[in-house]
Amino acid sequence: MEFDLNKRHCFYFNELCKIPHGSGNEKGVSDYLVEFAKEKGLRYVRDELYNVIIYKDASKGHEDSEPLIIQAHVDMVPEKNKDSAHDFLKDPLDLYVEDGFLKAKGTTLGADDGTGVAYMLAILEDDSLIHPALECTFTTQEEIGLIGSMVLKSEYFKGHRMISLDGGGEISTSISSAGGCVFKAYKKLHKEPSKGNGYVLMIRGLSGGHSGGEIHKEKGNANVLAARMIQELKDDSLRLVSIDGGLKDNAIPRECDLTFTSELERAELVARLDKSQKAIKEELEFSDGGFFYELKDEKHDEALTEKDSEDILNFIYLMPNGFMHRSMAIEGLTITSLNLGVIKTDADVMMLDISIRSALESGIDNLIGILTKLANILDFSYETSARYPGWNYSEVSPMRDKFRKVLKDLYAIDLVETASHGGCECGVFKALIPGIDIISLGPVAYDVHTPDERLDLASFDRSFEILKGVVKECA
Numbered sequence: 324m325e326f327d328l329n330k331r332h333c334f335y336f337n338e339l340c341k342i343p344h345g346s347g348n349e350k351g352v353s354d355y356l357v358e359f360a361k362e363k364g365l366r367y368v369r370d371e372l373y374n375v376i377i378y379k380d381a382s383k384g385h386e387d388s389e390p391l392i393i394q395a396h397v398d399m400v401p402e403k404n405k406d407s408a409h410d411f412l413k414d415p416l417d418l419y420v421e422d423g424f425l426k427a428k429g430t431t432l433g434a435d436d437g438t439g440v441a442y443m444l445a446i447l448e449d450d451s452l453i454h455p456a457l458e459c460t461f462t463t464q465e466e467i468g469l470i471g472s473m474v475l476k477s478e479y480f481k482g483h484r485m486i487s488l489d490g491g492g493e494i495s496t497s498i499s500s501a502g503g504c505v506f507k508a509y510k511k512l513h514k515e516p517s518k519g520n521g522y523v524l525m526i527r528g529l530s531g532g533h534s535g536g537e538i539h540k541e542k543g544n545a546n547v548l549a550a551r552m553i554q555e556l557k558d559d560s561l562r563l564v565s566i567d568g569g570l571k572d573n574a575i576p577r578e579c580d581l582t583f584t585s586e587l588e589r590a591e592l593v594a595r596l597d598k599s600q601k602a603i604k605e606e607l608e609f610s611d612g613g614f615f616y617e618l619k620d621e622k623h624d625e626a627l628t629e630k631d632s633e634d635i636l637n638f639i640y641l642m643p644n645g646f647m648h649r650s651m652a653i654e655g656l657t658i659t660s661l662n663l664g665v666i667k668t669d670a671d672v673m674m675l676d677i678s679i680r681s682a683l684e685s686g687i688d689n690l691i692g693i694l695t696k697l698a699n700i701l702d703f704s705y706e707t708s709a710r711y712p713g714w715n716y717s718e719v720s721p722m723r724d725k726f727r728k729v730l731k732d733l734y735a736i737d738l739v740e741t742a743s744h745g746g747c748e749c750g751v752f753k754a755l756i757p758g759i760d761i762i763s764l765g766p767v768a769y770d771v772h773t774p775d776e777r778l779d780l781a782s783f784d785r786s787f788e789i790l791k792g793v794v795k796e797c798a
């Protein structure tokens with residue numbers, strides 16, 4: 324299998340790889356798309372974030388069919404190997420083929436989602452295809468928080484059905500995704516001279532994972548476990564100094580350092596921590612068995628006041644965390660969850676960074692409500708940000724039926740339905756266009772978002788046939 328530039332979807336993917344297009348750096352591709360539209364005499368709009376929509380009228384005789392939105396994001400995750408000299412701001416990707424796979428030397432390939440961009444261009448230029456009116460949408464800054472798609476306006480679209488070319492899997496479509504937001508709680512810190520000895524409780528050995536894909540796996544959250552072990556000390560003399568745990572709001576924290584002072588005998592302290600450790604280890608035996616703690620002596624002349632110490636420990640101890648609700652329609656799908664991903668202590672403020680996810684807006688609202696109440700009771704200030712909508716499962720989907728039929732006709736294969744607790748632009752379109760019917764479609768690629776990313780070239784060809792088949796079914 325070679326990368327045959329005579330095939331138009333391959334040609335356009337190759338063109339795209341010549342233009343740097345890491346997230347936030349989409350102007351070059353956007354200019355290319357506008358030039359393409361002008362050259363082909365197609366109507367287009369471009370907005371302030373460089374999102375581009377190119378319109379094409381229905382093929383002859385299909386003017387009465389409902390318009391079809393096709394969509395892909397133009398940005399890619401710019402990752403490279405440590406020894407790579409690649410400059411993502413100016414260098415073209417260095418493509419090569421190996422065992423039927425297309426790869427980029429030392430970097431991500433951007434098959435996610437450049438394959439979708441290439442498909443749309445190949446479809447837009449082909450006047451021999453049968454299709455309804457097309458609204459081909461090229462979005463920006465997807466990989467850094469669905470930023471481009473969030474500013475799209477409903478007046479750009481007439482269609483109420485869409486093919487998303489992000490995600491892929493060749494024979495599968497998404498049927499649900501999560502919405503979410505970030506909730507940050509802040510505690511202003513008050514300090515006083517400390518009485519007891521100083522310690523650092525270090526939570527270690529946990530496996531972590533993505534708060535979308537792995538939140539249902541009963542993994543230990545280092546931040547939550549640290550607060551729990553301190554609560555279980557039942558030590559009235561204990562005063563917090565600081566808590567620092569986790570790196571990202573959307574990763575389950577693997578490690579946490581909780582610094583405190585205590586007047587308890589060290590041996591007694593260790594005995595009580597050991598007791599908690601034993602219980603937690605048993606709880607996590609089959610999900611996160613590597614868990615352990617270490618206690619380090621560290622002198623501190625100052626600690627937080629009793630009230631601040633209690634408020635903070637109570638907040639973490641009382642807040643819901645982790646898996647909340649499952650779907651009863653889709654086996655194994657998490658509907659709602661939250662993750663206390665990061666706790667950070669600065670000179671006079673402690674920050675808790677929580678990622679909330681739900682396929683339902685009400686699920687997000689409910690968790691914001693609970694955290695807000697807790698923040699008010701325990702004297703925290705708070706803010707929510709980076710909110711994006713979810714895609715809740717619809718039982719009826721004419722688009723899915725068309726996809727199913729095309730797969731059967733072309734390859735005698737059954738359509739696979741997948742649901743995810745991660746976010747995607749489909750949720751944004753669900754919120755933008757009420758009642759929109761969406762499928763996702765695309766070729767098989769592996770290790771996306773890493774320098775090992777590789778595109779199955781045979782799948783790239785087959786998926787294009789499937790796409791053209793579904794577009795024709797929509798005519």
Ligand SMILES: [Zn+2]
Nearest residue numbers: 435436489490
């Ligand atoms: Zn993508």
